[in-house]
Amino acid sequence: MTDAASRRSFPRWLDIVAVLGVAAALGFALLTPAERTQGTPARMLYLHVPSIWLAYVAFVVTLAGSVAYLATRRMHWDHLAVSSAEIGVVFTGIAIVDGMIWAKPIWGVYWTWDARLTLTAVMFFVYLGYLALRRTIPDPPARAGRAAILGIVGAFQIPLVHFSVMWWRTLHQPPTLLRPDDMQIDGPLLAALWIGVAAFTVLYVALMRHRMELARIELVSYGEAIATVGPVAGDAVAAPEVTAGRSGL
Amino acid sequence: MSGPVRFWPQASAIARRDLDRERRSSEVVWITIPFGAVALLLIPLAIGTNEKLLRDIGPGMFWVVVLLFGVLTSVRRTSVETPAQRDAVALLGIDPAAEFTGKAMALTVMLIGFELLVGAAAVALYDIDLTGWPWLLLVIPLVAVGLAELGTLSGSIATSVNAGPALIPFLVAPLAIPLLLGATQGIEAIHQGEGIVSWMLLMAIVVLALAVAGVLTARPLQETR
Numbered sequence: 001m002t003d004a005a006s007r008r009s010f011p012r013w014l015d016i017v018a019v020l021g022v023a024a025a026l027g028f029a030l031l032t033p034a035e036r037t038q039g040t041p042a043r044m045l046y047l048h049v050p051s052i053w054l055a056y057v058a059f060v061v062t063l064a065g066s067v068a069y070l071a072t073r074r075m076h077w078d079h080l081a082v083s084s085a086e087i088g089v090v091f092t093g094i095a096i097v098d099g100m101i102w103a104k105p106i107w108g109v110y111w112t113w114d115a116r117l118t119l120t121a122v123m124f125f126v127y128l129g130y131l132a133l134r135r136t137i138p139d140p141p142a143r144a145g146r147a148a149i150l151g152i153v154g155a156f157q158i159p160l161v162h163f164s165v166m167w168w169r170t171l172h173q174p175p176t177l178l179r180p181d182d183m184q185i186d187g188p189l190l191a192a193l194w195i196g197v198a199a200f201t202v203l204y205v206a207l208m209r210h211r212m213e214l215a216r217i218e219l220v221s222y223g224e225a226i227a228t229v230g231p232v233a234g235d236a237v238a239a240p241e242v243t244a245g246r247s248g249l
Numbered sequence: 250m251s252g253p254v255r256f257w258p259q260a261s262a263i264a265r266r267d268l269d270r271e272r273r274s275s276e277v278v279w280i281t282i283p284f285g286a287v288a289l290l291l292i293p294l295a296i297g298t299n300e301k302l303l304r305d306i307g308p309g310m311f312w313v314v315v316l317l318f319g320v321l322t323s324v325r326r327t328s329v330e331t332p333a334q335r336d337a338v339a340l341l342g343i344d345p346a347a348e349f350t351g352k353a354m355a356l357t358v359m360l361i362g363f364e365l366l367v368g369a370a371a372v373a374l375y376d377i378d379l380t381g382w383p384w385l386l387l388v389i390p391l392v393a394v395g396l397a398e399l400g401t402l403s404g405s406i407a408t409s410v411n412a413g414p415a416l417i418p419f420l421v422a423p424l425a426i427p428l429l430l431g432a433t434q435g436i437e438a439i440h441q442g443e444g445i446v447s448w449m450l451l452m453a454i455v456v457l458a459l460a461v462a463g464v465l466t467a468r469p470l471q472e473t474r
Contacts, residue, residue, distance in 0.1 A: 070469050125423040132419060136410045145473035146406045149466045153402065153424065156458065160427070 018206035021199030028192040044102035050200035051095035058088030066151030078144035083211035115164040123157040263351025285318040285367040307375030323400025345467035356397035381439030398459035
């Protein structure tokens with residue numbers, strides 16, 4: 001298979017696997033026995049945890065892409081950072097919204113001023129700021145350099161969000177998967193959760209492939225647009241010729 | 250001459266330049282501080298003038314005003330600098346890290362002034378309980394340094410960007426949350442008879458991390474201008 005052909009077929013297979021994986025994860029989420037105390041609303045766990053997991057992964061990759069861009073100045077790393085940040089923002093938004101839907105029947109309110117919730121919202125806005133910054137700078141290398149720095153500074157939020165439930169007494173439960181000590185979740189529920197996490201991870205890779213390709217096309221079109229700019233005002237004006245030893249004064 | 254030897258004189262020169270500029274324009278004194286005081290006046294009109302309520306929320310409102318209006322100071326510092334001035338500083342061979350440090354130093358002085366004057370207004374308007382006030386001698390400079398570093402860093406990132414004045418507050422506000430938490434929760438902890446040290450530590454770590462980030466990223470940022 002040629003490189004071009006493999007490049008075309010790989011995302012297609014990955015897309016299919018991602019869609020099937022997410023469908024299977026949702027199926028397991030619905031078929032797994034209901035949680036004893038919370039009942040059906042607890043099924044939100046299978047969407048909520050994979051979403052925030054994906055957001056963490058995405059923002060860590062943004063950090064890695066930002067550091068790599070500053071070290072190498074290769075635009076490929078900037079494409080990695082921005083693609084991952086966009087996906088991370090979308091999935092942080094999904095985690096916040098599905099968390100609110102879950103909170104209403106369990107806590108009685110959509111939102112409470114809990115450390116985890118508030119810091120997750122803050123993380124969402126930090127990366128929204130990252131994307132907003134990128135939209136204001138048209139020149140790709142300047143945009144990449146400045147965004148990379150914000151991508152590094154913004155990453156301080158990730159451990160703050162994750163460990164907030166351990167550092168502060170909060171209403172939000174401690175981490176289900178990424179906790180340093182033992183996991184307290186029943187076998188079938190844990191299996192469904194891991195399937196969800198795996199499926200969302202594959203979905204992330206598939207989305208990244210597409211978004212990075214889009215970023216590459218954007219860069220190429222920007223270069224072509226710059227190269228094909230027509231005559232601009234002032235083009236016809238030549239600089240005055242200065243001859244050595246002669247002065248008009 | 251070696252780098253470290255030139256670093257502090259350069260940073261001091263930049264700080265003096267910014268402070269001279271403020272002395273001539275008096276923008277912080279005549280615009281930002283009164284604007285912050287007006288905000289403190291508006292809040293009771295919106296939520297009610299119950300004295301106990303105002304005494305309870307006063308410290309929090311003060312720190313929110315410091316965060317939101319203090320950012321205006323860094324926005325203004327960034328927007329008055331022209332590309333030609335930035336080019337001149339770069340061509341003079343000023344170390345970008347020294348430039349960052351000098352700007353942050355000047356902004357810290359301005360923000361401390363802002364905090365003291367708006368703080369006096371907050372105490373008068375909200376009848377704030379000043380129990381444990383000696384800790385403010387540590388909290389006020391820590392918040393000022395942290396906000397100054399964040400403002401300077403965000404200002405450098407948003408330099409020459411059309412939407413810069415709108416973008417800087419959006420970048421600074423979420424990242425300043427640990428400072429706001431440290432300042433409000435630290436003072437609250439004193440009132441509750443609990444320890445303040447962990448909150449001071451949080452603020453100190455944030456200040457240190459921002460200083461490192463600002464110094465290390467100064468040169469890459471200068472190259473993207």
